[in-house]
Every structure is written in structure tokens, then in C-alpha cells.
Amino acid sequence: MKRTITPELLDTDSGSPAEITGSLADLRMFNRWFGGISTTTYLLRRIARRAGTKELSLLDVASASGDVPAQVARRLAREGVSVEFLVLDRSPSHLNGTRRAVSGDALALPFRDGSFDVVSSGLFVHHLEPGELVRFVNDSLRVARVAAVVNDLRRSPAHLALAYAGFPLYRSRLTRHDAPASVRRAYTREELCDLLQATSAASVEMSNHYLCRMGAVAWKTTPGAV
Secondary structure, three states, X not given: OOOOOOOOXXXXXXXXHHHHHHHHHHHHHHHHHOOHHXXXXXXXXXXXXXXXXXXXXXXXXXXXXXXXXHHHHHHHHOOOOEEEEEEEEOOHHHOOOOOOEEEXXXXXXXXOOOOEXXXXXXXXXXXXXXXXXXXXXXXXXXXXXXXXXXXXXXXXXXXXXXXXXXXXXXXXXXXXXXXXXXXHHOOOHHHHHHHHXXXXXXXXXXXXXXOOEEEEEEXXXXXXXX
């Protein structure tokens, strides 16, 4: 299945306020039930263990309302790991009034070098072309002290079929357009791994997750030396 680019409507807020609100609610549903929160929890837990720490500072990029880092922080707190997070999104309207938020450009992160332990993103890198993806991860590694984390879709015919099968669940017209468009423009695990190997990361770890999700940890230094 070849990667194809179809512009996604939510990227440009191409809908009514009610449609945009519904689409953001659909994203929260995807993250809650279909691997978003669980994947990021797994990746941050792995980083905390490998780094030998019980405290992580996190920048979550393209985070919208910040539901994923908030839920991840709650889950890891039950395991004795404290996660202090800040979310970044291009559109203030997506931030939904969350206090731990800033509006900014994901491809030019407005932070100093080493400002956070980890920089993460969820359902974001499939929006980027290969050169943009490498640029984003390199800038994430600049801002991170330990690692950059990617949580995204895996492109496959089966996943595309699932995106269409979910139409009755979607609240918004935007989601009915954007869900299959996201799958078509997503990377495969192999494609993403190759792109991450082209970044400044010292090493890269990949993992598959529930319902066609994949995770990646791009380590800023060799694990064990962080």
C-alpha cells in the first residue's frame, strides 16, 4: 500500500466550530480506546527505567487538549514515576483552556536546548514529509535531554479498513474524512525507522502497539549513558 497525501481538514480547521470540537473529541476517543495513551505510557515507562529516574519533564508536541500526557502522568504516578508536562499545539483553539500549554511551531520549537527530559508526539509525524520528519525529530532531540518519542499510526490495508469501519463512531464530518486520510499518509514501521536513523539520534528503538499503533524512542545518547 503506497503512501498517499490527502490534506486533513482538522489541520486547517476547515469546518464549523461544532465540527472542530467533535473532531477533537474523536481524537480523544482514539487515544483513550485505541492505543494512544497506552503506547505513550509504555514508551515513557521504558525511558524512566532505562534512565534510572522516577521523575520526567515532558514536552508533548501537537498535543491539542493535552489529554494524552495528562492520562499518562496519572498512570505513571500510580507506578511511582512523576511526569511534569507542558503541551504545545499550533492552534490556541485546540488547547481547550489547559493551563500547561503553549502555542507554537512544532518545526521550530520555542525552547532552549535541553529544556525537557523527553519530547513526545502522538498522531503527528504522519502529517510530515520525510525531510520535515527528520527536521522535527532533530529539533526535538535538541530540546530534549534524554530522548524523543514518536507515537503514530502504522499504514496498512487492514488499518485503512478499520478506519472506514469506524465511521458510525465518529462525531464529526472532519473525522470521517481525516481518519482514512491519516492512515493513507502514515508511515510503515520500516519507513519510520529508516527516517529516524537519519536523525542525530544515538540509537533508535521501535515497537508495535495495539490496533495499528507504533512507538519509537530516539535516544539522545546511548541508553545507559543518559
